[in-house]
């Protein structure tokens with residue numbers, strides 16, 4: 001089914017403007033889709049095309065991406081700001097409550113928005129694909145040598161020196177040829193052309209990398225001692241999630257390892273896990289049928 005709907009530019013209070021794909025019946029239950037690095041709202045194209053006859057589907061290019069605002073300064077890309085955009089967007093569109101759906105960094109925003117929005121009833125359900133729970137991820141970075149090794153690219157992305165490498169090589173070459181995110185699946189040529197056009201813009205790349213710079217995650221070097229630091233406790237902002245939550249994981253993900261699933265039940269009370277053996281990190285478009293089926297089952301059982 002082709003993707004229908006239009007790309008609107010929506011001004012949020014505070015001055016941020018987001019480019020947002022909006023489709024589906026206005027009075028249908030709302031699904032808010034968040035993409036991750038280094039993509040755009042089209043990460044979710046197969047799911048939106050599948051669900052837009054029954055749901056109001058809202059999919060922004062998050063700040064820094066596409067033609068959405070890209071303020072200067074990493075502090076503008078902290079989770080508080082990113083979650084603020086999501087809530088402000090819902091308000092701007094007159095949405096009283098929604099299911100949040102996130103992949104990769106969009107999943108990080110979805111975890112945080114769910115924790116902040118569950119009590120008020122603003123966020124009623126969460127569906128998250130290949131995006132680690134923040135407490136579990138930090139735990140693994142301290143204790144699991146494989147996840148720690150796989151995440152060293154985050155340290156490279158935070159280094160201002162990466163900007164010069166991107167300028168010299170281009171983000172596409174850096175990501176696709178050096179395999180910093182592990183082995184990447186073949187991108188659809190039409191989608192890759194859109195992405196490469198976006199990755200060619202230095203200012204946009206700076207903003208995309210600022211998401212990593214603003215993150216509180218600690219990535220110990222590979223040779224640092226394994227184990228939780230003395231006195232370590234997860235951030236008090238990370239609270240147990242009680243809303244129905246679906247976690248989908250492409251098991252061939254080499255950047256965010258499936259070990260992230262193991263400790264998740266400690267933090268998520270109403271959890272369903274859908275493992276997708278044939279997919280890697282980009283499960284929403286690598287395995288659209290499996291992801292659509294998992295979303296269908298979740299949305300109908302938790303309606």
Ligand SMILES: O=C(O)CCC(=O)CC(=O)O
Nearest residue numbers: 037104105108132215217
């Ligand atoms: O979930 C996080 O805090 C980090 C997510 C992440 O590292 C995703 C990515 O590198 O693309």
